[in-house]
Amino acid sequence: MRGLNRQKRPNRLLQLAGSSIGGKWIMALTGAFLLxxxxxxxxANLLVFAGPEQLNGYAIGLRANPLxxxxxxxxxxxxxxxHIAYAIKLTGExxxxxxxxxxxxxxxQASWGSRYMLxxxxxxxxxxxxxxxxxxxxxxxxxxMDWEAxxxxxxxxxxxxxxxPLISLSYLAAQVVLFFHLHHAVGSMFxxxxxxxxxxxxxxxxxxxxxxxxxxxxxPLAIWFGVVK
Amino acid sequence: xxxxxxxxxxxxxQADGRLETYNVADISPDSSFxxxxxxxxEQLLTSGQEPVAFDSDCREGICGMCSLVINGVxxxxxxxxxxxxxxxxxxxxxxxxxxxxxxxxxxxxxxxLICDRTSFDRIIQAGGYVSVNxxxxxxxxxxxxxxxxxxxxxxxxxCIGCGACVAACKNASAMLFVxxxxxxxxxxxxxxxxxxxxxxxxxxQMDTEGFGNCTNQYECEAVCPKEIPADFxxxxxxxxxxxxxxxxx
Numbered sequence: 001m002r003g004l005n006r007q008k009r010p011n012r013l014l015q016l017a018g019s020s021i022g023g024k025w026i027m028a029l030t031g032a033f034l035l036x037x038x039x040x041x042x043x044a045n046l047l048v049f050a051g052p053e054q055l056n057g058y059a060i061g062l063r064a065n066p067l068x069x070x071x072x073x074x075x076x077x078x079x080x081x082x083h084i085a086y087a088i089k090l091t092g093e094x095x096x097x098x099x100x101x102x103x104x105x106x107x108x109q110a111s112w113g114s115r116y117m118l119x120x121x122x123x124x125x126x127x128x129x130x131x132x133x134x135x136x137x138x139x140x141x142x143x144x145m146d147w148e149a150x151x152x153x154x155x156x157x158x159x160x161x162x163x164x165p166l167i168s169l170s171y172l173a174a175q176v177v178l179f180f181h182l183h184h185a186v187g188s189m190f191x192x193x194x195x196x197x198x199x200x201x202x203x204x205x206x207x208x209x210x211x212x213x214x215x216x217x218x219x220p221l222a223i224w225f226g227v228v229k
Numbered sequence: 230x231x232x233x234x235x236x237x238x239x240x241x242x243q244a245d246g247r248l249e250t251y252n253v254a255d256i257s258p259d260s261s262f263x264x265x266x267x268x269x270x271e272q273l274l275t276s277g278q279e280p281v282a283f284d285s286d287c288r289e290g291i292c293g294m295c296s297l298v299i300n301g302v303x304x305x306x307x308x309x310x311x312x313x314x315x316x317x318x319x320x321x322x323x324x325x326x327x328x329x330x331x332x333x334x335x336x337x338x339x340x341x342l343i344c345d346r347t348s349f350d351r352i353i354q355a356g357g358y359v360s361v362n363x364x365x366x367x368x369x370x371x372x373x374x375x376x377x378x379x380x381x382x383x384x385x386x387x388c389i390g391c392g393a394c395v396a397a398c399k400n401a402s403a404m405l406f407v408x409x410x411x412x413x414x415x416x417x418x419x420x421x422x423x424x425x426x427x428x429x430x431x432x433x434q435m436d437t438e439g440f441g442n443c444t445n446q447y448e449c450e451a452v453c454p455k456e457i458p459a460d461f462x463x464x465x466x467x468x469x470x471x472x473x474x475x476x477x478x
Binding site: 012013015016019020021022023024025090093094096097098099100101102103104105106107108109110111114115117184187188190191192193194195196197 | 235237248298300301302327329332333334335338397399400401402404432433435436439440441442443444445446447448451452459460462463464465466467469470473474
């Protein structure tokens with residue numbers, strides 16, 4: 001009997017992952033992890049206001065610990081891929097569920113963000129690729145990246161990067177798109193994990209994206225207006 | 230009132246349908262929407278045309294049979310009401326009105342504005358009941374139920390299974406319907422024995438029927454004639470995962 005039960009367990013989880021509600025949970029949990037990453041990344045970005053020593057010290061500390069940097073990168077990559085794969089799977093199923101659409105369409109209360117999650121998500125994914133090519137892989141070179149062996153200077157790199165108007169503007173535009181995506185995502189996350197009746201849900205789904213996108217936007221704005229030099 | 234109606238006409242389940250335009254004149258603002266359609270049908274019959282087929286039964290908002298999408302909104306512009314409770318005074322003289330059937334793979338159109346909603350019956354058959362025969366009704370106070378639980382169960386039980394939630398959902402998801410049925414019985418002592426199995430089996434049947442996935446847009450609760458809240462879907466999400474992880478069967 002014990003052997004039978006053991007065999008059942010993975011099937012049960014697979015069944016859960018393949019179901020409509022399981023899919024929602026996977027979207028919510030991977031999304032929650034990506035949200036956590038956004039908050040950690042924001043903390044690091046805001047260190048730019050504390051000065052070069054602080055920001056560079058944080059970056060060097062992070063790089064000195066391969067478990068954190070590679071473990072973190074791996075986890076974010078997995079969450080990102082699973083989140084996108086499930087979004088495509090679920091959207092495909094949703095389109096199949098209504099083969100003939102309405103001739104006269106109407107929307108009663110669905111928010112703008114909720115209706116264009118695939119579009120905003122796709123734009124964010126595209127921006128992330130560009131962002132990595134810029135700040136991580138240095139394929140997009142905006143200066144300040146000529147690090148000598150053993151020394152890294154993210155502070156100069158960020159400053160040089162955001163001095164380019166196109167880099168700053170595309171970054172700010174990405175924040176607007178991210179805000180709409182997160183606005184629906186945060187409320188949705190609470191609903192999916194069963195906290196739909198939470199009174200604070202509405203406030204949090206507005207405040208958290210505003211904090212994240214506003215916080216990120218502060219860096220290029222501060223560089224533009226010469227607050228950070 | 231004089232109105233222009235764009236009505237979905239479809240010969241049978243296999244045929245392709247299309248919108249046909251009809252004009253109706255001298256409609257009383259006090260008539261119900263379905264009475265207006267009755268008048269259209271009399272007009273069609275007297276001119277030798279096939280009348281428009283549509284579902285209706287009680288015409289007092291409790292049976293869940295009427296199922297029209299009016300100008301893109303299931304049950305029309307009134308909140309918390311079925312089509313049969315909608316009156317023509319909600320429209321303006323000269324209006325153009327689009328009338329379509331519920332649209333979902335799991336609700337195939339049978340003819341004109343009538344669709345097959347037996348997929349809901351099969352979801353109920355998968356677990357939307359208490360299978361223990363409890364005999365005749367016992368004394369009212371023999372089985373105490375806390376007032377908040379009784380209220381919540383009753384709120385869920387007001388679902389008439391019309392399917393407007395599916396019709397309104399951008400993904401044709403049946404989550405509000407299933408959640409109402411699951412929450413209704415999960416709140417009551419009689420529903421406890423099969424609570425986990427019920428959530429699992431009903432969701433599995435919902436997925437098998439080809440309904441879409443919920444993306445938390447809440448169009449369902451906006452059109453529900455019984456104003457069942459989408460909070461019940463949050464409860465179902467929790468019930469289902471708990472059942473999936475811990476259910477013994």
